[in-house]
Every structure is written in structure tokens, then in C-alpha cells.
Amino acid sequence: MRINLRKITYFLLDVFCAAVAVFFAVLLRFDMEFSSAKGYIMAGNAPFFIALVASVILFGVIFGRYTSLQNTFSARDVFWKGISCVCSVVLTIVLHEIFKFNISMSILLIFMVLFFVLEMVLISAEIGIRFYNSSLRATKTKARRALIVGAGRAGSMLVQMLMTSRGMESFPVAVVDDDPAKQGMKISGVRVCGEISDAVSVAKKVDAEEIIIAIPSATAGELKEIFEKCRRTGLAVKFFGNPIDFHEFIRGSKKSLKNLSIEDLLFRDSIKTDMNAVREYIRGKTVLVTGGAGSIGSEICRQVLEYGCKYLVVMDINENGLFFLRNDLLGKYPEERFCVRVGSVRDKERMNYLFARHKFDVVFHAAAHKHVPLMEDNPFEAVKNNVFGTKNTIECCIENKTERFVLISTDKAVNPTNVMGATKRAAELLVQKYNGFGCVLSAVRFGNVLGSNGSVIPIFQKQIEQGGPVTVTHRDIMRYFMTIPEAVSLVLNAGITAKNGETFVLDMGQPVSIYDLACNMIELAGLRPHEDIEIEFTGLRPGEKMFEELKLDSEKCTKTQHDKIFVMHPEALSESLDGDIEELYELLGVDCGEEKLKEALFNVIGIDFKESVLRGSDVNAFEELV
Numbered sequence: 001m002r003i004n005l006r007k008i009t010y011f012l013l014d015v016f017c018a019a020v021a022v023f024f025a026v027l028l029r030f031d032m033e034f035s036s037a038k039g040y041i042m043a044g045n046a047p048f049f050i051a052l053v054a055s056v057i058l059f060g061v062i063f064g065r066y067t068s069l070q071n072t073f074s075a076r077d078v079f080w081k082g083i084s085c086v087c088s089v090v091l092t093i094v095l096h097e098i099f100k101f102n103i104s105m106s107i108l109l110i111f112m113v114l115f116f117v118l119e120m121v122l123i124s125a126e127i128g129i130r131f132y133n134s135s136l137r138a139t140k141t142k143a144r145r146a147l148i149v150g151a152g153r154a155g156s157m158l159v160q161m162l163m164t165s166r167g168m169e170s171f172p173v174a175v176v177d178d179d180p181a182k183q184g185m186k187i188s189g190v191r192v193c194g195e196i197s198d199a200v201s202v203a204k205k206v207d208a209e210e211i212i213i214a215i216p217s218a219t220a221g222e223l224k225e226i227f228e229k230c231r232r233t234g235l236a237v238k239f240f241g242n243p244i245d246f247h248e249f250i251r252g253s254k255k256s257l258k259n260l261s262i263e264d265l266l267f268r269d270s271i272k273t274d275m276n277a278v279r280e281y282i283r284g285k286t287v288l289v290t291g292g293a294g295s296i297g298s299e300i301c302r303q304v305l306e307y308g309c310k311y312l313v314v315m316d317i318n319e320n321g322l323f324f325l326r327n328d329l330l331g332k333y334p335e336e337r338f339c340v341r342v343g344s345v346r347d348k349e350r351m352n353y354l355f356a357r358h359k360f361d362v363v364f365h366a367a368a369h370k371h372v373p374l375m376e377d378n379p380f381e382a383v384k385n386n387v388f389g390t391k392n393t394i395e396c397c398i399e400n401k402t403e404r405f406v407l408i409s410t411d412k413a414v415n416p417t418n419v420m421g422a423t424k425r426a427a428e429l430l431v432q433k434y435n436g437f438g439c440v441l442s443a444v445r446f447g448n449v450l451g452s453n454g455s456v457i458p459i460f461q462k463q464i465e466q467g468g469p470v471t472v473t474h475r476d477i478m479r480y481f482m483t484i485p486e487a488v489s490l491v492l493n494a495g496i497t498a499k500n501g502e503t504f505v506l507d508m509g510q511p512v513s514i515y516d517l518a519c520n521m522i523e524l525a526g527l528r529p530h531e532d533i534e535i536e537f538t539g540l541r542p543g544e545k546m547f548e549e550l551k552l553d554s555e556k557c558t559k560t561q562h563d564k565i566f567v568m569h570p571e572a573l574s575e576s577l578d579g580d581i582e583e584l585y586e587l588l589g590v591d592c593g594e595e596k597l598k599e600a601l602f603n604v605i606g607i608d609f610k611e612s613v614l615r616g617s618d619v620n621a622f623e624e625l626v
Helices: 005-029 034-042 046-062 075-099 105-140 153-164 196-205 220-231 243-250 276-282 295-306 319-330 348-358 372-377 379-399 419-434 456-465 484-497 514-524 577-587 594-604 609-616 619-625
Strands: 144-149 170-176 190-194 210-213 236-239 286-290 311-316 338-342 362-365 404-410 440-446 448-450 470-472 481-483 503-506 535-537 556-559 565-569
Touching: 005 046, 005 105, 046 075, 046 105, 075 105, 144 153, 144 196, 153 170, 170 196, 190 196, 196 220, 210 220, 220 236, 276 484, 286 295, 286 348, 295 311, 295 319, 295 362, 295 484, 311 319, 311 348, 319 338, 348 379, 362 379, 362 484, 372 379, 372 419, 379 404, 379 419, 379 577, 379 594, 404 419, 404 484, 419 440, 419 503, 419 577, 419 594, 440 484, 456 470, 456 514, 470 514, 481 484, 484 503, 484 565, 514 535, 577 594, 594 609
Parallel strands: 144 170, 144 210, 170 190, 210 236, 286 311, 286 362, 311 338, 362 404, 404 440, 440 503, 448 481, 470 535
Antiparallel strands: 503 565, 556 565
């Protein structure tokens, strides 16, 4: 059994303090006459005083003095130490009444005061020793000198833990807070040196090497403002304050003290979604997810399994992605609850086989070619997959009496200027066209997703790791962003509430400047934009838009029961839609040329191809919009 020397030391110190307090209590009772005090103790009263010392140890055990794992002290500890002293005296008074010891009550009162004072002296000494050791640790190790932002509960706890815990990589040297009442005060010896706006001057004064933001109550907007003030120091910024991280940190986890994540840098409040309705609907259903190996598709798979679907079929043409997804799902769910199937939505026979075998209740259609520049160079593949792959899937749903079909669309489908956006808009029109044939069809439209395959975030990260340059297409380009779990949660909510072939739009918050995002990511790595890492503007790529929109001018937007989901009410479909789609399909089988195919595609969605290309790079239109 491992011996805890620190706890044994506490035990011996309590015995010592109690014995000293007993001796001096008797000595004070007899006006500091040593011979009288000694005679009083030895005159048959020694058992009583031994019992008094033993009671101190007893209540030390009861109140966890020798079993607690805590390494810090607080007002709570002082309070319970006082209670322990009172309980010890009360117990000895009871013993006095039972055994009729010849003891003066004044001795007990003096003992209680003396013992409490001695304990407080020892606690203060230990705090002082720890403070000295932590200061010594900061000078002898490579612990970074940290400026703490926030002197509230989280900030105070952070300072205390960094000061007293071994092995921490940061050491607090100053605190800043906007509360005037806290200015000049100290937290475990670390002074509050100014307001958050003084971060630059304070950091320079104390030679800080990093900044740690410890304000868990800050909203996304407030956090952005704080970060903007801190970034002027040129120091790396870390974040401490997520409630989960906070409790992990108290338990000693250093991972809870983390660099600001990409999600943090967007400075937007996370969307919290009530999933009870989704859980009730999905439970017991057989679900198909096309494009299930992709970023959105794989998250849909995880969530529908979590919400209790009866059986899940994951379909994708990407066999490697399916392989890794299957292994991931097997770590959480039994193989009897799902299967993965290699196949393409372009293969109608394969689709018919899967629908006939599994009798799907719900289909989430995430299969699509999505990379804008690639689809500009490969328009035939984009049309085959995104338009006619969607058409195949919808027709299978109708023929097999599937309850619901949900198309994963994109903000690039609104006033598209590229092939990918136009194909997704055509897919939305197919949802509108085929609704009312026994299957409830709907589309969900949203913007860029953080962490998705091929998104701008991992590209920037790799460029920064390689030393730059970071490439941005245009100084003023803007995009909407969401996290993958947020997007999928809203997709599931929208899908189960659809009634009449609607197109749903998710509230993406405010669009984000890609240039500002690049600058923030560079600073997140502890570097300086245009100094340590260069930012180059490469110009808009073929088909790329300066800005994205979430609704067409002709669409009427209304709220749903969910405050983050809106429904678009489009105009009636063009009478020529069937003929336009047939013409587009026929062009796939002939050598018509890419330009003619693009013109036919844009004709399906009712947009002049040449005008749409000009709109995408129109900076004036962008400025009018924002």
C-alpha cells in the first residue's frame, strides 16, 4: 500500500498543535506558572487531555482532513476547521460531565482558540511555501508567463491551479479585468493590473508570453471583442472557460487549457436544438443515407443511430470512406443495426435493388459532387450525379412508398454562378416537381461546414504549417459557416417537419470574412499576418462568387416552430421544366461540348448562363447586398 506522506504530516501536525494548545491553555489558566500547570495536568487529569487531543484527530478524520485529495485551501476549509475545533470541545465537555473530571471550562475555551490559531498559522505557512515553490518553478522551468483575462470565479480558480499544481505549462504573472472593484487586488499573490483594454501595456510590463481568456460567461460577441483586444499584443491566445473544460481542469486535466479553436474564432453562439421530436420520429425507422461517407452524410448516420433508428443503410461510391465509417460505427453500435453499401445514385438498378430489399422509411440524400472549381471543369459528371442522381433517388422513394426524402442542398444553389450551384438548384426544383406523389419531399439549404472535407479551414491550416503563403481568392470574399453537428441537427429537424415539398433554410448567423478568418488562424498559431506568414490574393476561381445568399428574390420566407429554421415558399414551377430536364438528359449522351451543357443546365433553373457568371464577380452587387 502506498503511503501518503503529506497526509501523515497533516496528522502529526494536528497532534502536535493539539498538544501545544492543551499545554498553553493550562499554562495561561495558571498565569504562566509552569509548576502549577504541570501539577494540574498530572493530578489525575491527563486522561482528559489525552481524550481532548484524540477528539481533535477524530473530527479531523470525520471532516476529511486526512482523506481529501484537495491540494488547495479556501474559506470553506477555514470554516470546517473551526467547526472541527468546536465539535472537539463539545465532545470533551460531554466526557467531562460523564466522568466528572476536575477541569475548568475556561481551559477548554482557551484550548479551542489556541488550536484554531495554530491551525491557521500552519495553513498560511503551507500556502506561503506553495507560492514560493510555484514561483521557483516558473523560474527554473520553461513554464510560459501568462496574462490571465478575467478575475471572476473561473479566472481565480485558473490562477490558483496554475500557481499550485505541478507540471503545468503556464504560470500566471498578471490578471486584467473590467470590474473596477477588482483593480489592484490580488489572486493567490497575482495582482489585477488593469482592464482588458490595457492588455497590451500590461503584457509588455510583465513580459507575458501568452494570454489565457478565462471568462466562461462571455457571449460570442463579447468573446470576439475580448479577442480583438488581446490579439494586439501579438501573443498566442488560449481559452479556458467551457463548463466541461472547467470541471476537467479542476480535476487536473491540462487539456482543458486549450488554444482557441477554429469554431471559437468564428465568434458565434452554438445552435442548441431540441431533438425530442426527431428522436420520436426516427425511432424504429429504416433509414437510407446516400453519400453517407462524406462529412455531412457520416454525421447524419451517427445521429440517426443515436436517436434509435431500427436499421441504417449507408450508401456511397467512396469505398475507403465507407470502410473507415463502418469501423467507427462498429465501435459504438452493433453490426445488426446498420450496413454499408458501395454504389452510386447514378445507378438506377442498384438503387432499385436497395429500396426493394430494405423498404426505407426515410431517405437523407447527401450524395453530391460539391467542389466548385472541379465541377466547372467536369460539368457532365456534376449533372449526372447531382441532378439525375437526385432524380433517381426521388423516383425510387415514390415507387417504393418511402415516407420522407430530404435533400441536402447548399447556399450556392441561390442565384448560382457555377455548375455545382446550378445542379443543386435543379435538384431543389426536382423536389418541388415530384412532391405530392406519396412521399413527403423537402430540401435543406445551408452554407459552408467547418471541418468538412475540402473546406477552406484545413487548407489554411496546412498552408500555415508549411510557412505560407496563405492563399485567399479576394480581400472581400464572404462565406457562411456552421459546425457539422449543428448543421445535421437542423437538417433532421427540418426534414421531419416538412409537409409540402418545402425548401428549408438554416440560420447561419452573420457571414464571415475569409480574409479575417485567415488572419485569425495565423495569429492563433502565434504568428503575424504579412510578417511571419504572407497572405496572397489569387483572384476568384472559375464559377466562384464573392458572396453567398440564402434565398431567391422570388421566394417568400416564413419562420417555423424552430427559431433557427426558415421555410422558403417558391413560385410555381415553369411549364417547360419537364422538357428542359429531358433536353439536359439527352445532352449527356452526345458530344455537345461543355458550354452547351452549361447553357442547358442554367436553362433548367431559369437563369441566363452568361449573366450568372458576371453576377458572381460583381463587387458592386456584393456591396449593395451587405
